[in-house]
Amino acid sequence: MKITFIGGGNMATAIIAGLVKQPGHAIRVVEPDSAKRQILGEQYGVEALAGLPDSFSSDDVVLLAVKPQSLKEVCLALAPRLGGALLISIAAGVGIEALSRWLSGSSRIVRVMPNTPAMVGKGVSGLYAGDVLSEDDRAAAGAIMSAVGRVVWLQDEAGIDDITCISGSGPAYVFYFIESMIEAAMETGFDEAEARCLVLATFDGAVELARQSNVPVATLRQNVMSKGGTTERAIARFEADGVKTAIKAGAVDCRVRSVELGHELSKD
Template sequence: MRITFIGGGNMATALIAGLLRQGHAAEQISVVEHNAEARARLAADFHVNTYAQLCAEAVIADAVVLAIKPQQLKEVAQALSPLLATQLVVSIAAGVRARTLSAWLMGYANVVRSMPNTPAMIGAGVTALYALAAVQPAQRQMAQTILESAGSVLWVDDEALMDAVTAVSGSGPAYVFYFIEAMQQAALELGLSADAARQLALETMLGSARLAAGSSEDAATLRARVTSKGGTTERALQRMDEAGVKAAIVGAIHAAAERSVELGDALQ
């Protein structure tokens, strides 16, 4: 599979590194990146083909991955459109709907929209994918192979669900970091050193996630199991319930989904 990335930023770099780890040949990967320093780094680190500008030669590929900012996507899509024949186009630009991108590509419909998250940069991401009806099964598999190089993937059949995906997993790392911040702050206020606060918060979060991922039981059951009657955990959770923490988190994710809809509307 020949793959061309348009844009050579963090997410493209993560996907390229993941593909190479999985045994994909470097000579089958090309990157269009206008920044000379970034282009040189990609060539030196990964030995992939690099181009300073979008051109016909650069997109002789089976899949073209648009790894650029949403605000740049319309201009790039219009330049890309006359260079397309049968290539799969995969977008990782947040908020831009597949049908909008197809319109910018002058009706070209071999389009998959994806929503990765930042843990993809260490191969631990999760990405949701949505394909337009014209995308063939083999092309869906191409898209899945590319995004699986940076973590797990899931497909959604209704593009409207991508706003929920954005709110839960796209923005989700920030929620986790926010909770880690709070845990570290409390640890410091209780007299622990900064190093100890960081280690305890991070390792507790990481270990708990691993425990939940490896269990067939839901999070509520796991939480109940460590909440002894009359104990410290119960007291902490009671305080969170009194403060409406869970309701606030749920409401915040709904707000993120609403904002995702607004951004999608604005980018049409």
């Protein structure tokens, strides 16, 4: 595939890093920052440009990886050059209707909500496209995002908000819990390096056990607990302080904010 990235930030770089491991892609990146251009060119062997190409063709894929606040300006500049190319947007918030409007009516558009574990090839990406998109275009978009992890096709565009509050923002929830456990370990006497090693190994092992097990995670949790024991005391404190309730409420608040941002950023 011929793929042009508009923006060379962390997520674009992660996707590029995955794609260059596969044969057959011609990749270029539009990135105004000269230092980033140099790194992208040297590290990944891609063509790095300071500005938009004069034109694209229907064989091209254009991946928008700019900040949502810059998206309208970039789309308006792209519109006369797009030439029917397939457009993939990983910018949060802005819906297909607004993208199409800014792109002079283009309908070959896929929205993607990736997450940061894509940077280590363990990402989860939610994809949505309207009914007008061909199966070949869907396959192309899926192949690109599969280079950095799992791909989930969503039934409707509201699914982007749904997946944002789970896998999109979810790594931050996990990091928050890891951060708390590291602080707890340090308070018990471990130094920072020891605490980090212990906590990360514990998370890694617990996730792998959950992955390989065919029992519910609630049962795995209960298997660690014994009546009147140490783990039961900790879980009782979490329950008393409403930790589970707060996590679920936070995810809901995240989705509400995703919807709000979509309305704010899609305005003309």
